[in-house]
Amino acid sequence: GDSVTQTEGPVTVSESESLIINCTYSATSIAYPNLFWYVRYPGEGLQLLLKVITAGQKGSSRGFEATYNKETTSFHLQKASVQESDSAVYYCALGLTEGADRLTFGKGTQLIIQP
Amino acid sequence: EAAVTQSPRNKVAVTGGKVTLSCNQTNNHNNMYWYRQDTGHGLRLIHYSYGAGSTEKGDIPDGYKASRPSQENFSLILELATPSQTSVYFCASGEGRQTLYFGSGTRLTVL
Numbered sequence: 141g142d143s144v145t146q147t148e149g150p151v152t153v154s155e156s157e158s159l160i161i162n163c164t165y166s167a168t169s170i171a172y173p174n175l176f177w178y179v180r181y182p183g184e185g186l187q188l189l190l191k192v193i194t195a196g197q198k199g200s201s202r203g204f205e206a207t208y209n210k211e212t213t214s215f216h217l218q219k220a221s222v223q224e225s226d227s228a229v230y231y232c233a234l235g236l237t238e239g240a241d242r243l244t245f246g247k248g249t250q251l252i253i254q255p
Numbered sequence: 256e257a258a259v260t261q262s263p264r265n266k267v268a269v270t271g272g273k274v275t276l277s278c279n280q281t282n283n284h285n286n287m288y289w290y291r292q293d294t295g296h297g298l299r300l301i302h303y304s305y306g307a308g309s310t311e312k313g314d315i316p317d318g319y320k321a322s323r324p325s326q327e328n329f330s331l332i333l334e335l336a337t338p339s340q341t342s343v344y345f346c347a348s349g350e351g352r353q354t355l356y357f358g359s360g361t362r363l364t365v366l
Contacts, residue, residue: 144297174353185259185345185357186298231297241286241349245297 142167142244146232149250153222161217161249163206163232174235175208175215176243181228189217189230227253258282261346261358268365274333276361278346284356286349287329289313289321291342292360298345304329336365 146163153159167173177189177199190199195210206217215232232246259280268274280287285306290298300313302321310321318340320332333340341364347355 176353178355180357183359185359186347186355187357188354191354233297235353241288241351241353241355242300242303243353243355245290245299247295247297248292 142169142173142234142236144232144234144244144246146230146246147249149229149248150252151249152252152254154254155224156221159217159219159222159226159251161230161232161251163215163217163246165213165215165232165234167213167234167236170236172210175206176233176235177204177206177215177217178231178233178245179228180231180248186231222251222253224253224255227251259346259348259356259358261344261361263361264359265362266364268333268336268363270337270365272336272365274336274340274363274365276331276333276344276346276363278329278331278358279327280329280346280348280356281327282348282350282356283326284348284350285326286351287323288347288349288355289319289329289331290345290347291315292345293342301331301344336363338365341365 174193178186179189180186190201192199192208198207233243288303289301304323322330346358349355
């Protein structure tokens with residue numbers, strides 16, 4: 141079946157340091173799924189951070205970036221300089237079928253930013 | 256302003272009891288979803304709906320029922336709650352473009 145594997149947390153990073161959270165995917169029923177990063181801040185629901193639907197393209201939002209790499213089936217999340225407000229749980233996800241909204245999520249990576 | 260609202264935020268239930276989790280959305284989205292999140296697992300889809308009166312089974316529907324009486328409301332029902340259903344439950348709405356809007360979650364503990 142379809143699956144998403146991401147960096148196991150918690151990940152602890154000092155403020156202003158760089159960050160990478162790895163995400164790899166396996167999609168058995170479609171060659172090029174849509175790829176997503178969602179984020180859940182404390183006490184809130186998940187919200188979309190960024191989305192890329194075309195292989196080879198890069199998505200960016202709030203200083204985060206992720207590039208859709210079809211060769212390595214990866215969609216790693218990166219940020220050059222993290223802030224304390226980035227502390228949250230980050231979920232990588234893939235979607236197969238437009239119109240259905242069905243997403244397959246990874247386990248989530250808790251990110252802790254140390255001041 | 257919250258577009259997807261879940262209630263209750265926290266719930267403690269007894270084994271064998273009936274539990275209803277409620278979700279209301281003001282996005283006017285056709286699609287609604289119930290997920291559960293457990294430590295060591297990603298969000299797993301329990302039930303979903305394409306509109307009022309429709310419910311579909313997700314990946315882990317056993318032990319759960321769903322009800323979509325209107326565009327705005329989508330409930331998850333545990334007829335006979337078990338401790339294995341202790342979890343955090345998230346409701347979400349979407350319009351078919353795979354951008355989901357989530358509620359803040361319901362933490363359910365079944366004793």
